[in-house]
Amino acid sequence: MHIFLAGGSGVIGRRLIPELLADGHDITATTRRRENLGPLRDLGARPVVVDVFDGAHLADVVAGAAPDLVLHELTDLGDFDTQANARLRREGTANLVAAARSAHVDRMIVQSIAWAYAAGGAPAVEDDPLQAGSPIEFMEDLVRSMPHATILRYGMLYGPGTWYAPGARLAAEVMAGRVPATPAITSFVHLDDVVAATVQALTWPDGAYNIVDDAPAPATEWLPAYASGIGAPVPPQADLPDGVPRGRGAPNAKARAAGWRPAHPTWRGGFPRA
Numbered sequence: 686m687h688i689f690l691a692g693g694s695g696v697i698g699r700r701l702i703p704e705l706l707a708d709g710h711d712i713t714a715t716t717r718r719r720e721n722l723g724p725l726r727d728l729g730a731r732p733v734v735v736d737v738f739d740g741a742h743l744a745d746v747v748a749g750a751a752p753d754l755v756l757h758e759l760t761d762l763g764d765f766d767t768q769a770n771a772r773l774r775r776e777g778t779a780n781l782v783a784a785a786r787s788a789h790v791d792r793m794i795v796q797s798i799a800w801a802y803a804a805g806g807a808p809a810v811e812d813d814p815l816q817a818g819s820p821i822e823f824m825e826d827l828v829r830s831m832p833h834a835t836i837l838r839y840g841m842l843y844g845p846g847t848w849y850a851p852g853a854r855l856a857a858e859v860m861a862g863r864v865p866a867t868p869a870i871t872s873f874v875h876l877d878d879v880v881a882a883t884v885q886a887l888t889w890p891d892g893a894y895n896i897v898d899d900a901p902a903p904a905t906e907w908l909p910a911y912a913s914g915i916g917a918p919v920p921p922q923a924d925l926p927d928g929v930p931r932g933r934g935a936p937n938a939k940a941r942a943a944g945w946r947p948a949h950p951t952w953r954g955g956f957p958r959a
Contacts, residue, residue, distance in 0.1 A: 901934025
């Protein structure tokens, strides 16, 4: 299969390319920066520089690649800029879907998130509504307009190259004691398990899947363990501000039924250890 990997130079994209090639797929991988062309080529992909906000150029690139599938792994979080990421999910996804449809590509797989569900008391399953009007809801609706769509709702990503890696941004904040342990619930997933699930999803039926580990937990539980593993001080305790949702966590039964088995079923065994 020829796959158009939008976001090939990201932390997930770089890990996906060797696994997809090992499964016999051909990869065209995008990047915004020319300096990433060589590394992507070294991984075995056919690299191309494109700005997803340039709809006309993007349409030409997708048409020239003539892929069987578009794999949407685009994010813009390098500077903790949530507004930039929201714009990418809205405008960038709209351009990518338009380019795919113009090139007669009938299937897209998209990276989504498992913490965008509407507030509720029970763990969030795939058929539950998302936060109304959110960039995630908008992005997923765009992708669902394709003839075939697979939506992978990744949990909070940890592992090499992520914010949670020792020395990375979240780790630095925890080392400085600036991240409080609150009752907010997080569903985690290791980078290796995200890559495995994404490769396997090429053969899954259309629909949404929570790609998370088996152990959603409040920060009062996971943050002290994480801090200990990176040699940070015990995090301060704090309540959530009024009106801030606690979160719900998300089960992974649907992805498991499709055949996915996380190598790191819980963050307890996957977090760094001192």
